[in-house]
Amino acid sequence: MTDRYFLLVLLSGVKQVIDLGGAKLRNRFMSASGCFGYGKEFAKVMDLNTLGAIVVKGLSLKPWPGNKGVRVAETPAGMLNAIGLENPGVDYFIDHYLPFLKAKDIPIVVNIVGHSLDEYIQVARRLEKTGVEALELNISCPNVKEGGIAFGTSPTKAFSVVKAVREQSTLPLWVKLSPNVTDIVEIACAVKDAGADALTLINTLTGMVIDITTGKPLLGNVTGGLSGPAIRPIAIRMVYQVATKVDLPIIGVGGISSLSDALEFFMAGASAVQVGAALFRDPLLLERLPKELEDYLKQRQLSIEEVIGLARRSV
Protein backbone atom coordinates (compact mmCIF):
# COMPACT_ATOMS: atom_id res chain seq x y z
CA MET A 1 0.00 0.00 0.00
CA THR A 2 1.55 3.31 -1.00
CA ASP A 3 1.79 6.51 1.07
CA ARG A 4 -0.44 8.15 -1.51
CA TYR A 5 -3.12 5.55 -0.86
CA PHE A 6 -2.91 6.10 2.91
CA LEU A 7 -3.21 9.83 2.34
CA LEU A 8 -6.30 9.39 0.18
CA VAL A 9 -7.97 7.18 2.78
CA LEU A 10 -7.07 9.70 5.48
CA LEU A 11 -8.32 12.71 3.54
CA SER A 12 -11.53 11.12 2.36
CA GLY A 13 -12.39 9.96 5.89
CA VAL A 14 -13.82 6.85 4.26
CA LYS A 15 -13.54 3.62 6.21
CA GLN A 16 -11.55 0.94 4.47
CA VAL A 17 -13.77 -1.79 3.07
CA ILE A 18 -12.55 -5.23 2.10
CA ASP A 19 -14.75 -7.49 0.02
CA LEU A 20 -14.55 -11.10 1.07
CA GLY A 21 -16.87 -13.30 -0.94
CA GLY A 22 -19.49 -10.55 -1.05
CA ALA A 23 -19.15 -9.64 2.64
CA LYS A 24 -17.77 -6.22 3.48
CA LEU A 25 -15.09 -6.24 6.19
CA ARG A 26 -13.46 -3.28 7.96
CA ASN A 27 -10.04 -4.90 8.00
CA ARG A 28 -8.52 -8.36 7.58
CA PHE A 29 -8.69 -9.50 11.22
CA MET A 30 -11.67 -11.23 12.83
CA SER A 31 -12.52 -13.24 15.90
CA ALA A 32 -12.71 -17.00 15.37
CA SER A 33 -16.05 -18.56 16.19
CA GLY A 34 -16.34 -19.87 19.74
CA CYS A 35 -13.47 -17.80 21.11
CA PHE A 36 -15.27 -14.46 21.36
CA GLY A 37 -18.79 -15.45 22.47
CA TYR A 38 -21.29 -12.96 21.08
CA GLY A 39 -19.05 -9.98 21.83
CA LYS A 40 -20.57 -8.68 25.08
CA GLU A 41 -17.76 -9.78 27.41
CA PHE A 42 -15.01 -8.53 25.07
CA ALA A 43 -16.81 -5.19 24.69
CA LYS A 44 -15.96 -4.53 28.35
CA VAL A 45 -12.22 -4.62 27.63
CA MET A 46 -11.80 -3.61 23.99
CA ASP A 47 -13.32 -1.49 21.24
CA LEU A 48 -15.31 -3.95 19.11
CA ASN A 49 -15.26 -1.46 16.24
CA THR A 50 -11.58 -2.26 15.68
CA LEU A 51 -12.54 -5.72 14.37
CA GLY A 52 -12.70 -6.45 10.66
CA ALA A 53 -15.83 -8.41 11.57
CA ILE A 54 -17.08 -10.33 14.56
CA VAL A 55 -17.64 -14.03 13.95
CA VAL A 56 -19.95 -15.30 16.66
CA LYS A 57 -20.17 -18.68 18.41
CA GLY A 58 -21.93 -21.40 16.38
CA LEU A 59 -25.74 -21.16 16.46
CA SER A 60 -28.26 -23.95 16.03
CA LEU A 61 -32.05 -23.88 15.63
CA LYS A 62 -32.86 -24.70 19.26
CA PRO A 63 -30.57 -24.19 22.27
CA TRP A 64 -27.90 -26.91 22.60
CA PRO A 65 -26.65 -27.82 26.10
CA GLY A 66 -23.14 -28.88 25.02
CA ASN A 67 -21.11 -31.77 26.41
CA LYS A 68 -21.00 -33.02 29.99
CA GLY A 69 -17.89 -33.20 32.18
CA VAL A 70 -14.52 -31.57 31.61
CA ARG A 71 -14.60 -29.51 28.42
CA VAL A 72 -11.13 -28.01 28.07
CA ALA A 73 -7.56 -29.18 28.62
CA GLU A 74 -4.17 -27.56 28.16
CA THR A 75 -1.75 -29.26 25.77
CA PRO A 76 1.81 -28.43 24.68
CA ALA A 77 1.49 -25.30 22.49
CA GLY A 78 -2.28 -25.45 22.39
CA MET A 79 -5.52 -26.51 23.99
CA LEU A 80 -8.17 -29.15 23.53
CA ASN A 81 -11.84 -28.25 23.75
CA ALA A 82 -14.96 -30.35 23.67
CA ILE A 83 -17.63 -27.75 24.35
CA GLY A 84 -20.09 -29.56 22.07
CA LEU A 85 -21.40 -26.34 20.50
CA GLU A 86 -23.36 -25.18 23.53
CA ASN A 87 -25.38 -22.19 22.38
CA PRO A 88 -28.67 -20.43 23.17
CA GLY A 89 -30.22 -21.00 19.72
CA VAL A 90 -30.58 -18.65 16.77
CA ASP A 91 -33.83 -16.97 17.93
CA TYR A 92 -32.32 -16.07 21.30
CA PHE A 93 -29.30 -14.62 19.49
CA ILE A 94 -31.54 -12.52 17.24
CA ASP A 95 -33.53 -11.17 20.21
CA HIS A 96 -30.80 -10.72 22.82
CA TYR A 97 -27.40 -10.31 21.17
CA LEU A 98 -28.00 -8.97 17.68
CA PRO A 99 -29.44 -5.58 18.80
CA PHE A 100 -26.33 -5.03 20.96
CA LEU A 101 -23.99 -5.90 18.07
CA LYS A 102 -25.94 -3.84 15.53
CA ALA A 103 -25.63 -0.79 17.76
CA LYS A 104 -21.86 -1.12 17.20
CA ASP A 105 -20.24 -0.40 13.89
CA ILE A 106 -19.02 -3.86 12.90
CA PRO A 107 -19.94 -6.43 10.27
CA ILE A 108 -21.48 -9.48 11.93
CA VAL A 109 -20.73 -12.98 10.64
CA VAL A 110 -22.85 -15.79 12.06
CA ASN A 111 -21.36 -19.27 12.38
CA ILE A 112 -24.18 -21.79 11.94
CA VAL A 113 -24.46 -25.46 12.89
CA GLY A 114 -27.03 -28.21 12.56
CA HIS A 115 -27.69 -31.85 13.37
CA SER A 116 -29.38 -32.23 10.00
CA LEU A 117 -29.51 -30.59 6.61
CA ASP A 118 -32.92 -29.18 7.44
CA GLU A 119 -31.63 -27.58 10.65
CA TYR A 120 -28.87 -25.75 8.74
CA ILE A 121 -31.48 -24.47 6.29
CA GLN A 122 -33.80 -23.24 9.03
CA VAL A 123 -31.05 -21.42 10.90
CA ALA A 124 -29.94 -19.75 7.66
CA ARG A 125 -33.52 -18.73 6.87
CA ARG A 126 -33.97 -17.15 10.32
CA LEU A 127 -30.92 -14.95 9.69
CA GLU A 128 -32.03 -13.70 6.28
CA LYS A 129 -32.95 -9.98 6.47
CA THR A 130 -31.63 -9.56 10.02
CA GLY A 131 -28.79 -7.32 8.82
CA VAL A 132 -25.96 -9.80 9.39
CA GLU A 133 -23.12 -9.54 6.90
CA ALA A 134 -22.45 -13.22 6.12
CA LEU A 135 -23.02 -16.79 7.22
CA GLU A 136 -20.15 -19.07 8.12
CA LEU A 137 -21.32 -22.65 7.73
CA ASN A 138 -19.61 -24.85 10.29
CA ILE A 139 -19.38 -28.32 8.76
CA SER A 140 -16.31 -29.13 10.77
CA CYS A 141 -16.98 -29.34 14.52
CA PRO A 142 -15.41 -32.56 15.83
CA ASN A 143 -17.23 -32.41 19.18
CA VAL A 144 -20.85 -33.26 18.33
CA LYS A 145 -22.13 -36.73 17.55
CA GLU A 146 -24.45 -35.81 14.68
CA GLY A 147 -24.00 -32.97 12.25
CA GLY A 148 -20.92 -30.75 12.19
CA ILE A 149 -17.97 -32.77 11.02
CA ALA A 150 -20.18 -35.55 9.59
CA PHE A 151 -20.93 -33.08 6.78
CA GLY A 152 -17.40 -31.81 6.45
CA THR A 153 -15.49 -35.04 5.90
CA SER A 154 -17.41 -36.28 2.86
CA PRO A 155 -17.34 -34.30 -0.41
CA THR A 156 -20.87 -35.49 -1.27
CA LYS A 157 -22.36 -34.48 2.08
CA ALA A 158 -20.45 -31.19 2.11
CA PHE A 159 -21.80 -30.45 -1.36
CA SER A 160 -25.40 -31.18 -0.37
CA VAL A 161 -25.47 -29.06 2.79
CA VAL A 162 -23.78 -26.08 1.13
CA LYS A 163 -26.06 -26.32 -1.92
CA ALA A 164 -29.17 -26.55 0.27
CA VAL A 165 -28.22 -23.46 2.30
CA ARG A 166 -27.10 -21.60 -0.85
CA GLU A 167 -30.55 -22.12 -2.38
CA GLN A 168 -32.29 -20.72 0.72
CA SER A 169 -30.07 -17.77 1.55
CA THR A 170 -28.99 -14.65 -0.28
CA LEU A 171 -26.30 -13.84 2.30
CA PRO A 172 -22.61 -14.27 1.47
CA LEU A 173 -21.80 -17.86 2.37
CA TRP A 174 -18.47 -18.82 3.92
CA VAL A 175 -17.85 -22.49 4.62
CA LYS A 176 -15.57 -23.58 7.45
CA LEU A 177 -13.63 -26.71 6.59
CA SER A 178 -12.31 -29.51 8.77
CA PRO A 179 -8.62 -30.47 8.79
CA ASN A 180 -9.63 -34.00 9.84
CA VAL A 181 -9.65 -35.24 6.25
CA THR A 182 -7.20 -36.91 3.89
CA ASP A 183 -7.67 -34.45 1.05
CA ILE A 184 -8.80 -30.92 1.97
CA VAL A 185 -8.68 -29.80 -1.67
CA GLU A 186 -11.32 -32.37 -2.62
CA ILE A 187 -13.71 -31.01 0.02
CA ALA A 188 -12.93 -27.40 -0.92
CA CYS A 189 -13.74 -28.13 -4.58
CA ALA A 190 -17.06 -29.76 -3.64
CA VAL A 191 -17.99 -26.78 -1.48
CA LYS A 192 -17.09 -24.34 -4.26
CA ASP A 193 -19.18 -26.27 -6.79
CA ALA A 194 -22.11 -26.08 -4.36
CA GLY A 195 -21.97 -22.27 -4.39
CA ALA A 196 -19.78 -21.17 -1.45
CA ASP A 197 -18.48 -17.59 -1.65
CA ALA A 198 -15.42 -18.10 0.57
CA LEU A 199 -13.67 -20.77 2.62
CA THR A 200 -12.59 -20.60 6.25
CA LEU A 201 -9.85 -23.00 7.18
CA ILE A 202 -9.17 -24.64 9.52
CA ASN A 203 -11.34 -25.84 12.39
CA THR A 204 -9.73 -27.87 15.18
CA LEU A 205 -7.93 -31.22 14.84
CA THR A 206 -9.28 -34.16 16.80
CA GLY A 207 -7.09 -35.01 19.79
CA MET A 208 -7.19 -36.68 23.18
CA VAL A 209 -5.63 -36.41 26.63
CA ILE A 210 -5.54 -39.15 29.29
CA ASP A 211 -5.47 -38.42 33.02
CA ILE A 212 -2.74 -40.81 34.19
CA THR A 213 -3.91 -40.72 37.82
CA THR A 214 -7.30 -42.20 36.93
CA GLY A 215 -6.31 -43.86 33.65
CA LYS A 216 -9.38 -42.28 32.05
CA PRO A 217 -9.78 -39.81 29.18
CA LEU A 218 -9.65 -36.32 30.68
CA LEU A 219 -12.43 -34.80 28.57
CA GLY A 220 -16.03 -35.74 29.21
CA ASN A 221 -16.44 -36.23 25.46
CA VAL A 222 -13.30 -38.46 25.40
CA THR A 223 -11.89 -36.59 22.37
CA GLY A 224 -11.69 -32.86 21.70
CA GLY A 225 -10.54 -30.32 19.12
CA LEU A 226 -6.93 -29.11 19.21
CA SER A 227 -6.26 -25.42 18.60
CA GLY A 228 -3.44 -22.95 19.21
CA PRO A 229 0.16 -22.65 17.89
CA ALA A 230 0.53 -26.46 17.61
CA ILE A 231 -1.87 -26.56 14.63
CA ARG A 232 -0.51 -23.56 12.73
CA PRO A 233 1.84 -25.43 10.35
CA ILE A 234 -1.04 -27.73 9.40
CA ALA A 235 -3.35 -24.79 8.80
CA ILE A 236 -0.70 -23.02 6.71
CA ARG A 237 -0.19 -26.15 4.61
CA MET A 238 -3.94 -26.47 4.02
CA VAL A 239 -4.44 -22.80 3.12
CA TYR A 240 -1.51 -23.08 0.70
CA GLN A 241 -2.87 -26.25 -0.94
CA VAL A 242 -6.40 -24.94 -1.27
CA ALA A 243 -5.30 -21.49 -2.50
CA THR A 244 -3.28 -23.19 -5.22
CA LYS A 245 -6.19 -25.24 -6.51
CA VAL A 246 -9.45 -23.45 -5.66
CA ASP A 247 -10.41 -20.02 -6.90
CA LEU A 248 -12.24 -18.68 -3.82
CA PRO A 249 -11.17 -16.18 -1.14
CA ILE A 250 -9.73 -17.90 1.93
CA ILE A 251 -9.98 -16.90 5.57
CA GLY A 252 -7.06 -18.46 7.45
CA VAL A 253 -7.35 -19.58 11.08
CA GLY A 254 -5.28 -21.78 13.36
CA GLY A 255 -2.69 -20.80 15.93
CA ILE A 256 -2.37 -17.08 15.20
CA SER A 257 -0.99 -15.13 18.14
CA SER A 258 1.05 -12.39 16.44
CA LEU A 259 1.37 -10.42 13.21
CA SER A 260 4.12 -12.75 11.98
CA ASP A 261 1.74 -15.70 12.35
CA ALA A 262 -0.92 -13.82 10.39
CA LEU A 263 1.61 -12.90 7.70
CA GLU A 264 2.33 -16.59 7.14
CA PHE A 265 -1.36 -17.10 6.39
CA PHE A 266 -1.45 -14.14 3.98
CA MET A 267 1.68 -15.41 2.22
CA ALA A 268 0.11 -18.89 1.94
CA GLY A 269 -2.87 -17.29 0.15
CA ALA A 270 -5.40 -16.17 2.79
CA SER A 271 -7.11 -12.82 2.20
CA ALA A 272 -8.15 -12.42 5.84
CA VAL A 273 -7.56 -14.22 9.13
CA GLN A 274 -9.34 -15.13 12.34
CA VAL A 275 -7.88 -15.40 15.83
CA GLY A 276 -9.17 -17.97 18.32
CA ALA A 277 -7.45 -19.53 21.32
CA ALA A 278 -4.80 -16.76 21.56
CA LEU A 279 -7.56 -14.38 22.71
CA PHE A 280 -7.92 -16.27 26.00
CA ARG A 281 -4.35 -15.27 26.89
CA ASP A 282 -4.21 -11.94 25.06
CA PRO A 283 -7.75 -10.48 24.75
CA LEU A 284 -6.54 -7.23 23.15
CA LEU A 285 -4.63 -8.91 20.34
CA LEU A 286 -7.28 -8.17 17.71
CA GLU A 287 -7.23 -4.50 18.61
CA ARG A 288 -3.49 -4.30 17.79
CA LEU A 289 -3.16 -6.46 14.66
CA PRO A 290 -4.69 -4.13 12.02
CA LYS A 291 -2.33 -1.30 12.93
CA GLU A 292 0.64 -3.67 13.09
CA LEU A 293 -0.14 -4.87 9.56
CA GLU A 294 -0.51 -1.29 8.34
CA ASP A 295 2.92 -0.40 9.81
CA TYR A 296 4.52 -3.52 8.35
CA LEU A 297 3.25 -2.73 4.84
CA LYS A 298 4.23 0.90 5.10
CA GLN A 299 7.76 0.15 6.30
CA ARG A 300 8.34 -2.27 3.44
CA GLN A 301 6.39 -0.22 0.89
CA LEU A 302 4.26 -3.21 0.02
CA SER A 303 0.59 -3.59 -0.82
CA ILE A 304 -1.35 -6.38 0.87
CA GLU A 305 -2.04 -7.78 -2.60
CA GLU A 306 1.70 -8.30 -3.01
CA VAL A 307 1.83 -10.22 0.25
CA ILE A 308 -1.22 -12.45 -0.33
CA GLY A 309 -0.04 -15.65 -2.02
CA LEU A 310 3.63 -14.60 -1.97
CA ALA A 311 4.80 -18.05 -0.90
CA ARG A 312 2.97 -19.63 -3.82
CA ARG A 313 4.48 -17.26 -6.35
CA SER A 314 8.00 -17.83 -5.04
CA VAL A 315 8.08 -21.63 -5.37
Ligand SMILES: Cc1cc2nc3c(=O)[nH]c(=O)nc-3n(C[C@H](O)[C@H](O)[C@H](O)COP(=O)(O)O)c2cc1C
Ligand atom coordinates in the same frame (compact mmCIF):
# COMPACT_ATOMS: atom_id res chain seq x y z
C1 LIG B 1 -13.36 -23.08 23.01
C2 LIG B 1 -13.52 -23.13 21.50
C3 LIG B 1 -14.79 -23.10 20.94
C4 LIG B 1 -14.95 -23.15 19.55
N1 LIG B 1 -16.21 -23.09 18.99
C5 LIG B 1 -16.35 -23.07 17.64
C6 LIG B 1 -17.65 -22.91 17.05
O1 LIG B 1 -18.67 -22.74 17.71
N2 LIG B 1 -17.73 -22.93 15.68
C7 LIG B 1 -16.61 -23.08 14.88
O2 LIG B 1 -16.73 -23.09 13.65
N3 LIG B 1 -15.38 -23.19 15.43
C8 LIG B 1 -15.22 -23.18 16.78
N4 LIG B 1 -13.97 -23.29 17.32
C9 LIG B 1 -12.79 -23.40 16.43
C10 LIG B 1 -12.12 -22.02 16.23
O3 LIG B 1 -13.00 -21.10 15.64
C11 LIG B 1 -10.85 -22.14 15.35
O4 LIG B 1 -11.19 -22.65 14.09
C12 LIG B 1 -9.80 -23.08 15.98
O5 LIG B 1 -9.76 -22.94 17.38
C13 LIG B 1 -8.41 -22.83 15.40
O6 LIG B 1 -8.00 -21.49 15.63
P1 LIG B 1 -7.05 -21.04 16.88
O7 LIG B 1 -5.88 -21.97 16.90
O8 LIG B 1 -6.71 -19.61 16.61
O9 LIG B 1 -7.90 -21.21 18.12
C14 LIG B 1 -13.80 -23.25 18.71
C15 LIG B 1 -12.51 -23.26 19.31
C16 LIG B 1 -12.36 -23.19 20.67
C17 LIG B 1 -10.97 -23.18 21.27
